[in-house]
Amino acid sequence: MYYQIMYIRFMNKSTLYKGCLEPIIMRLLKDNERMYGYQITQMVKEITKGELKITEGALYPLLHRLEGQGIVETEMENIGNRVRKYYTLTKVGKKQTTVALDELKTFMQSLNLIINPKPAF
Amino acid sequence: MYYQIMYIRFMNKSTLYKGCLEPIIMRLLKDNERMYGYQITQMVKEITKGELKITEGALYPLLHRLEGQGIVETEMENIGNRVRKYYTLTKVGKKQTTVALDELKTFMQSLNLIINPKPAF
DNA sequence: AAGCATACATAAATTCCTTATGTATTACCA
């Protein structure tokens, strides 16, 4: 029985993405159909070339909440001696995803208007 | 002495912009040099055509914190019988603003990579 | 054998915001 320290800690630009995690996860599930938690963290890291990192402490409780809300459903799978928990969007979840992504896109456009204003000519 | 109800309440897509308020304010101060709190709320509303609205409960404590951190400095101005508190970026604040905006832009690009993935060709 | 990656999970603490409330002046309009 090993008592190891988790060396990998997820952070950087921490406060910036409060509230965006849910739509990020829903987006990935929309495109990939079936994903497990760890896979989500890795995919986000890959896509953003290490810029965005999801902490487990944020991810797992969120996934559990989405399951409780009927947005995702799960199935366990045994990989050798290890267990993976796969998440899939439900029918309701797919609709919700569209809404959530539209909201996020609108928000990003608004933010862009402020941060990168167009010249007046 | 009137006991009035504040009818204007700021909200919508609430959770999405946690953490972005600080760079938003710094961005506006960078471009406009001298601004007062209420003016900031109005400008954000105008620029985003009503999409983003800043609550006073978020704005004022944040401005006070930025002042405490030496990022902005203030001067009071009397407009008739009313007082306005003008905020200006300090030298340190201007440097911090560049950093904060770079971080936010990088974050927005990362978010965009996930939400609006480019086709593979 | 040690350390890293994989894979899940939860609890405490923190941060950032909303909601609510308070005070006061000025403008409008019916």
Added chain:
DNA sequence: TGGTAATACATAAGGAATTTATGTATGCTT
């Protein structure tokens, strides 16, 4: 002239979304 909305500041309580920290366990590599 009286009520409402807009202007302009402020703070406190509460909530939601995260970080930080910790725990458990397997598998791979060196």
